[in-house]
Amino acid sequence: xxxxxxxxxxxxxxxxxxxxxxxxxxTLAESILYLTGSIRKFGRVxxxxxxxxxxxxERARGITIFSKQAEFMLGDICATLLDTPGHVxxxxxxxxTLQVLDYAILxxxxxxxxxxxxxTLWRLLKRYxxxxxxxxxxxxxxxxxxxxxxxxxxxxxxxxxLYFGKDQDSDTFLENLAMCDERLLETxxxxxxxxxxxxxxxxxxxxxxxxxxxxxxxxxxxxxxxxGLARYCDCPRYQEEFGARVYKIARDEQGNRLTYMKITGGxxxxxxxxxxxxxxxxxxxxxxxxxxxxxxxQAVQEAAAGTVCxxxxxxxxxxGEGLGIETEAEIPxxxxxxxxxxQLPPECxxxxxxxxxxxxxxxxxxxxxxxxxxxxxxxAQVMGEVQIEILKSLIRERFAIDVxxxxxxxxxxxxIQSPAEGVGHFEPLRHYAEVHLxxxxxxxxxxxxxxxxxxxDVLDRNWQRLILTHLGEKEHIGVLTGSQIxxxxxxxxxxxxxxxxxxxxxxxQATYRAVRQGLKMADCVLLEPVYEYxxxxxxxxxxxxxxxxxxxxxxxxxPETDGDMSILTGSCPVVTMRDYQTEVTAYTSGRGRLxxxxxxxxxxxxxxxxxxxxxxxxxxxxxxxTGSVFCSHGAGFVVGWDQxxxxxxxxxxxxxxxxxxxxxxxxSVNTDWSKASPQADEKELEEIFARTYGPVKRxxxxxxxxxxxxIKRASVEERYKSGGSHAPKPKRPEEEYLLVDGYNIIFAWxxxxxxxxxxxxxxxxxxxxxxxxxQGFLKNTLILVFDAYKVEGGQGEISKYHNIYVVxxxxxxxADQYIEKTVHRxxxxxxxxxxxxxxxxxxxxxxxGAGRLSAQGLKEDIERIxxxxxxxxxxxxxxxxxxxFEYLPEEMTEIMEEVRLGxxxxxxxxxxxxxx
Numbered sequence: 062x063x064x065x066x067x068x069x070x071x072x073x074x075x076x077x078x079x080x081x082x083x084x085x086x087x088t089l090a091e092s093i094l095y096l097t098g099s100i101r102k103f104g105r106v107x108x109x110x111x112x113x114x115x116x117x118x119e120r121a122r123g124i125t126i127f128s129k130q131a132e133f134m135l136g137d138i139c140a141t142l143l144d145t146p147g148h149v150x151x152x153x154x155x156x157x158t159l160q161v162l163d164y165a166i167l168x169x170x171x172x173x174x175x176x177x178x179x180x181t182l183w184r185l186l187k188r189y190x191x192x193x194x195x196x197x198x199x200x201x202x203x204x205x206x207x208x209x210x211x212x213x214x215x216x217x218x219x220x221x222x223l224y225f226g227k228d229q230d231s232d233t234f235l236e237n238l239a240m241c242d243e244r245l246l247e248t249x250x251x252x253x254x255x256x257x258x259x260x261x262x263x264x265x266x267x268x269x270x271x272x273x274x275x276x277x278x279x280x281x282x283x284x285x286x287x288x289g290l291a292r293y294c295d296c297p298r299y300q301e302e303f304g305a306r307v308y309k310i311a312r313d314e315q316g317n318r319l320t321y322m323k324i325t326g327g328x329x330x331x332x333x334x335x336x337x338x339x340x341x342x343x344x345x346x347x348x349x350x351x352x353x354x355x356x357x358x359q360a361v362q363e364a365a366a367g368t369v370c371x372x373x374x375x376x377x378x379x380x381g382e383g384l385g386i387e388t389e390a391e392i393p394x395x396x397x398x399x400x401x402x403x404q405l406p407p408e409c410x411x412x413x414x415x416x417x418x419x420x421x422x423x424x425x426x427x428x429x430x431x432x433x434x435x436x437x438x439x440x441a442q443v444m445g446e447v448q449i450e451i452l453k454s455l456i457r458e459r460f461a462i463d464v465x466x467x468x469x470x471x472x473x474x475x476x477i478q479s480p481a482e483g484v485g486h487f488e489p490l491r492h493y494a495e496v497h498l499x500x501x502x503x504x505x506x507x508x509x510x511x512x513x514x515x516x517x518d519v520l521d522r523n524w525q526r527l528i529l530t531h532l533g534e535k536e537h538i539g540v541l542t543g544s545q546i547x548x549x550x551x552x553x554x555x556x557x558x559x560x561x562x563x564x565x566x567x568x569x570q571a572t573y574r575a576v577r578q579g580l581k582m583a584d585c586v587l588l589e590p591v592y593e594y595x596x597x598x599x600x601x602x603x604x605x606x607x608x609x610x611x612x613x614x615x616x617x618x619x620p621e622t623d624g625d626m627s628i629l630t631g632s633c634p635v636v637t638m639r640d641y642q643t644e645v646t647a648y649t650s651g652r653g654r655l656x657x658x659x660x661x662x663x664x665x666x667x668x669x670x671x672x673x674x675x676x677x678x679x680x681x682x683x684x685x686x687t688g689s690v691f692c693s694h695g696a697g698f699v700v701g702w703d704q705x706x707x708x709x710x711x712x713x714x715x716x717x718x719x720x721x722x723x724x725x726x727x728x729s730v731n732t733d734w735s736k737a738s739p740q741a742d743e744k745e746l747e748e749i750f751a752r753t754y755g756p757v758k759r760x761x762x763x764x765x766x767x768x769x770x771x772i773k774r775a776s777v778e779e780r781y782k783s784g785g786s787h788a789p790k791p792k793r794p795e796e797e798y799l800l801v802d803g804y805n806i807i808f809a810w811x812x813x814x815x816x817x818x819x820x821x822x823x824x825x826x827x828x829x830x831x832x833x834x835x836q837g838f839l840k841n842t843l844i845l846v847f848d849a850y851k852v853e854g855g856q857g858e859i860s861k862y863h864n865i866y867v868v869x870x871x872x873x874x875x876a877d878q879y880i881e882k883t884v885h886r887x888x889x890x891x892x893x894x895x896x897x898x899x900x901x902x903x904x905x906x907x908x909x910g911a912g913r914l915s916a917q918g919l920k921e922d923i924e925r926i927x928x929x930x931x932x933x934x935x936x937x938x939x940x941x942x943x944x945x946f947e948y949l950p951e952e953m954t955e956i957m958e959e960v961r962l963g964x965x966x967x968x969x970x971x972x973x974x975x976x977x
Contacts, residue, residue, distance in 0.1 A: 547662065
């Protein structure tokens with residue numbers, strides 16, 4: 062179809078509004094929407110009727126808290142205007158919005174000039190490579206001078222900030238433009254002119270920054286500014302393949318979760334299936350696509366590339382996530398440097414409140430809600446006092462909870478100053494994974510980056526991807542203070558999986574432990590947040606300032622003189638400068654001004670003092686263990702971080718010729734297992750299992766300890782002599798398979814048959830539980846097959862239920878057919894038995910070389926085995942004394958193994974009472 066004006070596809074551009082608080086940003090948004098016909102009434106912030114101040118808190122306080130969007134036409138272009146918060150306490154919300162902008166309008170108050178937060182915004186716009194238009198507002202106020210302001214922009218931001226007003230000298234304007242680009246300068250010298258497309262390119266490439274002046278409140282100069290936007294904005298070109306960038310999570314008035322995103326490729330349609338690329342694997346359907354304008358929205362069936370929209374139906378998305386071909390966003394620069402305890406009212410359940418607050422963290426990710434189990438407290442990271450007041454109001458409004466915030470403390474981070482290799486091993490019974498990670502120092506502010514140099518001949522690609530996923534799915538903490546680690550490159554160098562026993566959760570445990578063990582081996586450094594400041598004081602008070610800054614462990618340059626004021630710039634730790642504004646106001650009689658922006662993290666000036674005051678003990682942090690779990694004689698045991706390398710199974714080839722070094726003054730875990738108390742390591746193993754695979758199901762705690770026998774754990778030396786993981790492995794016996802015809806067994810056993818009459822699913826579940834215990838004794842591969850041949854459209858399903866496999870056949874395939882096909886395929890290679898009472902089936906399977914077991918025979922065998930196990934567990938100590946038996950998986954496994962192999966025989970003791 063030909064692109065006529067009627068059917069030409071729309072072009073989209075997203076434009077963000079940024080400013081220091083009270084510069085008039087929301088007022089400019091109102092004037093743009095009013096003059097373009099998007100709204101009929103020109104609202105005002107002071108009248109509490111601004112179109113984009115959609116929340117009651119915003120109208121009451123007169124500030125923007127959450128970014129909002131509105132649609133307007135910019136000539137033939139459909140533009141999305143994104144209004145962002147101006148207050149420094151909500152700058153993280155503003156930075157998230159930068160991820161989806163094509164252009165930015167930086168609003169500056171003509172009465173105040175370039176303020177501290179404006180410089181922070183300027184650096185962010187440079188980092189995200191966003192073209193910028195300047196709007197210098199409030200030029201109707203007395204004392205404003207355009208030429209002085211223009212020179213200030215050049216001096217403090219960029220010399221390529223050029224005045225684009227119509228009243229300028231044309232030749233001078235073209236000469237200034239030409240000086241911004243060498244290629245354009247040659248063209249200008251040859252032709253004497255500069256085309257509109259050239260100017261667009263300069264702006265798009267951030268080689269020139271147009272400046273416009275006026276008063277948004279009085280609509281002075283706004284139309285000229287809109288003409289300039291329409292003339293010089295260039296719509297991006299997008300790929301045909303779908304991509305989208307998530308920049309915000311919110312909820313509407315009905316509580317529906319909204320995922321705000323910009324479509325960066327192809328298009329998005331309703332009912333499309335989207336999937337996650339990082340962390341938890343998910344696939345969800347788009348229920349609705351909304352195009353918001355203020356508090357109202359229009360539901361559409363499809364959103365084209367360039368559209369900024371909100372999507373319902375997605376529950377797993379997060380801010381900064383890339384969908385489709387889109388990559389994940391860069392690590393945010395602006396983040397809180399203070400952490401506070403959230404104090405709940407006495408009647409409030411702390412666990413319920415924490416879950417509610419975690420919902421709020423989806424919308425405000427920088428909060429980093431943390432449950433401190435040792436203290437029973439909820440902690441959150443907050444940007445400042447204004448955000449605290451807003452959060453208290455939001456929590457009261459959303460969850461009907463009146464909270465208070467305790468005194469704030471500094472958010473520290475940790476890194477390393479030399480490379481180290483971390484080894485993590487996780488090998489409780491029937492689980493196995495080993496991971497080797499190379500930890501290297503990164504550039505300041507680089508965050509964490511992950512890579513792999515491991516050969517696929519050593520570790521399969523899928524396992525490698527899983528390890529990288531586990532590295533990125535959580536915030537890892539250091540070993541000095543338990544603070545978040547940063548500025549590091551972590552590379553997977555080696556690893557090992559077991560063909561039969563490895564599960565995904567095993568590599569999660571091994572990966573986490575490898576990071577922790579590597580940190581214990583490395584030279585760790587404590588980092589603290591540092592401000593970049595600008596201090597303006599009267600010239601006669603500069604001596605006081607120069608003496609204060611070194612006392613605060615800060616640095617300075619200057620002073621520079623600006624009239625009767627002296628200006629100092631430099632950096633200083635947040636902890637020492639956070640309350641300095643009060644002092645400045647006092648000793649300058651209100652004339653001094655201090656503006657601070659977060660510079661980043663640098664080595665802590667009083668690291669030893671901070672580490673001692675926090676008192677973190679990495680060896681007692683059971684949620685973040687530094688050691689590894691190995692296996693010997695069917696029992697798992699814990700090895701301390703400083704001995705892991707002696708037990709590891711893989712050599713990565715990485716070597717630093719360094720001895721294990723103790724970072725913490727606290728003693729390490731006892732690793733002499735011949736002398737150690739067994740309760741300690743069993744407790745940790747149990748906690749590991751509970752975190753990774755769910756809580757262990759226990760029998761009644763009243764069992765007697767079997768013959769008073771305690772399982773002896775091998776010492777380090779004994780392990781090598783007695784068949785540990787490093788010892789030669791015995792030849793594996795032939796693998797055995799048991800195939801069970803599910804419904805045949807259910808209707809052959811009276812108890813299951815009666816249960817099936819009431820609820821067939823309950824009968825299936827009970828049979829599966831019985832066969833799980835049976836398989837645990839036999840150690841074979843048990844496959845339970847259920848007919849699903851009458852299920853219309855059934856594709857068949859194979860799933861793992863604990864330690865057995867459950868098969869539901871596909872449409873038109875019976876259990877008999879599936880079993881026959883399976884026996885034919887593996888019957889000549891492995892020892893296969895089929896449990897069924899179908900006479901015809903028995904004849905067929907015998908012909909295929911498999912053994913047969915009737916339904917009654919299977920039941921009798923299960924009962925016999927259960928009786929043997931029961932006699933072991935119920936046996937009492939000779940002499941009639943009862944001992945409590947605490948159920949431990951590895952001990953029960955050893956008991957069952959002894960019974961199965963006939964090494965032990967047990968007879969009930971008639972002396973004593975039977976356990977209840």
